[in-house]
Amino acid sequence: MEVVARQLLLLYLALVPQENMGFNEKTEVFLEVFGNSEIRSQTEETLRRAASQLSLCVTEAMETAAHPCLNTTLLKFKERDELARIFKLWNPPHSPSSSSEGSVPIVMSKVWDYRVRQHLGTRYDSRKGCFDWDLTMKLHEKGGGVINKQQYAQWRERGLAFEMREGVYQSTNPSLLSLRVFHQNGKKVAVRGYWGDIVSSPYLSFGIETDDKSLLQTQNGQHIKTAQDVSSANVQALFQWLSSRRGCPSAAQPETEREESPEQTDQKSVTVNDLMRLNGISVTFLPLDSIHKLPEKKKYSHFFNTIYLAASCVHQLDLTMKQIAAPDAVVVMELAKYILDLNKEQEASFVKKVASIALNAGFEPWHEEKSDDVHAVFIPQKE
Numbered sequence: 001m002e003v004v005a006r007q008l009l010l011l012y013l014a015l016v017p018q019e020n021m022g023f024n025e026k027t028e029v030f031l032e033v034f035g036n037s038e039i040r041s042q043t044e045e046t047l048r049r050a051a052s053q054l055s056l057c058v059t060e061a062m063e064t065a066a067h068p069c070l071n072t073t074l075l076k077f078k079e080r081d082e083l084a085r086i087f088k089l090w091n092p093p094h095s096p097s098s099s100s101e102g103s104v105p106i107v108m109s110k111v112w113d114y115r116v117r118q119h120l121g122t123r124y125d126s127r128k129g130c131f132d133w134d135l136t137m138k139l140h141e142k143g144g145g146v147i148n149k150q151q152y153a154q155w156r157e158r159g160l161a162f163e164m165r166e167g168v169y170q171s172t173n174p175s176l177l178s179l180r181v182f183h184q185n186g187k188k189v190a191v192r193g194y195w196g197d198i199v200s201s202p203y204l205s206f207g208i209e210t211d212d213k214s215l216l217q218t219q220n221g222q223h224i225k226t227a228q229d230v231s232s233a234n235v236q237a238l239f240q241w242l243s244s245r246r247g248c249p250s251a252a253q254p255e256t257e258r259e260e261s262p263e264q265t266d267q268k269s270v271t272v273n274d275l276m277r278l279n280g281i282s283v284t285f286l287p288l289d290s291i292h293k294l295p296e297k298k299k300y301s302h303f304f305n306t307i308y309l310a311a312s313c314v315h316q317l318d319l320t321m322k323q324i325a326a327p328d329a330v331v332v333m334e335l336a337k338y339i340l341d342l343n344k345e346q347e348a349s350f351v352k353k354v355a356s357i358a359l360n361a362g363f364e365p366w367h368e369e370k371s372d373d374v375h376a377v378f379i380p381q382k383e
Contacts, residue, residue, distance in 0.1 A: 001079055001082040001083055001086060001288070002086055002175075002177070002178035002179070003178070004075075004079075004083065004285055004288075005054075005083055005086040005087060005090075005175070006175045006176075007285075008054050008057075008058075008070055008072075008083070008285075009033065009047070009050055009051070009054065009175055010030065010033065010034060011069055011070060011283060012050050012053070012054060012070065012272070012275065013026065013029060013030045013033060013046075013050065014026075014030065014238075014239065014242060015067075015069060015242070015275040015276045015278075016270050016275065016276075017270070017274065017275070017276050018243060020270050020274070021270075023236050023239055023240060023243075024236070026239055027232055027235045027236045027239060028162075028164045028165060028232075029043050029046055030235055030239075031161075031162040031164070031206075031231055031232065031235060032162055032164075032169075032173075033047060033173060033175055034162075034202060034205075035155075035161035035162050035202030035203075035205075035231075036159065036160055036161055036162055036169060036173055037108045037109075037112050037158065037159025037160065037172075037173055037176060037194065038108050038109070038158070038159065038160060038169045038170055038171060038172060038173060039169060039171050039172075039173045040165070040167040040168065040169055040171065041168070041171055042167075043171075044171040047090060047173075047174070047175065048090065048091045049269040049270070050270075051087040051088075051090035051091040052087070052091050052269065053269055053270065053271055053272050054070070054083075054087050054272070055083075055084050055087035055088060055091070056272070057070055057072070057272045058072050058075075058080045058083045058084055058087070059080065059084050065282075065284075066272045066273065067272045067273070067275055067277070068277065068278075068281070068282035068283070069275075069278065069281060069282055069283040070272060070275075070283065071282060071283060071284040071285065072285050073284075074284060074285065074286055074287065075285055075286075075287055076287050079287060079288065089174060090174040090175065092105075105172070106172055106177060106192060106193065107172070108159065108172040108173065108176075108194065109158060111177075111193040111194045112158060112159045112194055112198070113158075114193070115193075115194060115195075115198050116156070116157075116198060119198060119199070127156070127157075128153065131152065131153045131156040131157070132149070132153070134156075134199060134340055135147060135149060135152045135153075136149075138340045139152070139200075139201070139338075139340070142337055142338065143208060144203065144204065144208045144227070145223060146207065146208055146215075146216060146223045146225065146226060146227050146230055147201065147203050147207070147208065147226070147227040148223070148226035148227060148228070151163075151203075151226055151227065151228055152201060152203070155201055155202070155203075156198070156199075156201075159176075159194070159198075161201060161202045161203065161228070162202075162228055162231065162232075163228075164228065164232065176194055176196060177192055177193065177194060178192070178193075178194075178195055179191065179192050180193065180195045199340050199341065200338045200339070200340055201227075202231075203227035203228070203231060204338055205231075206230070206231040206234040206235050207227030207228065207230045207231035207234070208227060208230065209230075209234075210230050210233060210234055212233060215229060215230050215233060216230075242276065242278060243276065245278040245279050245280070245281060246276045246277065246278060246279070247277045247278065247279045291316055292320065294320075294324045295320040295321075295323040295324055300324045301323060301324070302323070302324065302325065302326050302327060303324055303326065304324050304325055304326060304329060305326050305328070305329055305330070306329065306330050306331075306332065307321065307324075307325060307329060307330075307331045307332070308331075308332045308333075308334075309331070309332070309333045309334065310334045311333075311334040311335065311336050311339065311350075314333050314334075314353070314354050314357055315357065317331065317333070317357050317358060317361045317363070318360075318361050319360075319361055319362055321361055321362075321363075322361060322362040322363070322380055325363075325380055327380060328379070329379065329380060330366065330377060330378075330379060331358065331363050331377070331378040331379070332375050332376075332377050333354050333357075333358065333375060333376045333377075333378070334374070334375055335347075335350060335351055335354065335373060335374060335375060335376055336350040336351075337373050337374050338374075351373075351376065354376050355376065358376070358378045362380060362381050363378035363379060363380055363381060364378060364379060364380075364381045365377070365378055366378055366379045
């Protein structure tokens, strides 16, 4: 549920109206929360207020969604309770004596370093060389040439990917923390920490492709801009597009972009009701175990036009998926290109495995789609 909570938070930030947070600042805050292990105090305050509003949203909206893009009404009661508990963890009381649930605050620098040590083992002392190898021999070779050496090394070292304003990045980003169950002395022990990516980087999501070719220009074989610049431009363009899809803005509020500084941000909490409503767009969250239960419900029979499976979830595609896929559906499966710990043979083997899984589930390659090495695209086989 921590993943669902984080998705709700990122959607909330994306939907904050321009009147409350200008495009530049919204882009910075979004990328900080999205890709940084530690954030600025101003961003932490924004995150706390968002958590407070989202907690109200999931506990109060029982029958009808409080917002079309934050629809949690189909979740189970225990899942909504878990979301409320997570949002409460993100917004603990300010007084240190009353820390939430009696837990000790997690120091992100320590949990990040623990993961790096665990991953590198005996290579930890020569980690800068390892970081450089992964960047130049793997990410740059795979099309990520715009990823800057210093920025990537800083992210590998301490989890700081986006540093766009002068400021101190030292508050733990709670949206990246989650529970993981370990087996210890025959018992199950849940440990709260950071269990996400420490190798590939957040730059892959928004920072290595762009329609604006000026951002990818090189001089003497070196990129002039960085993946941080590309990420910022892409996310800002996405926010401007979202704003253009906005339905019926309040007439009293100006639509012009204002120059903003951290001090100018409207510090009042933006309620879920204040968030932008987008024409023709809604996001509905389903229960965690729903993937195997959807085929049993008539409502979802041949319902989904697009099904996306991350590399870690490709095994979920089976014959039941064909029952919920529309006749003209497209199934997109992520390949292992950016899992840097795999060699070329393992990567090629994964491509074959994905094709085999799709075939056994009743899907065939979509030949109209220009194939790439990041995703494989399939369509339902004709009966």
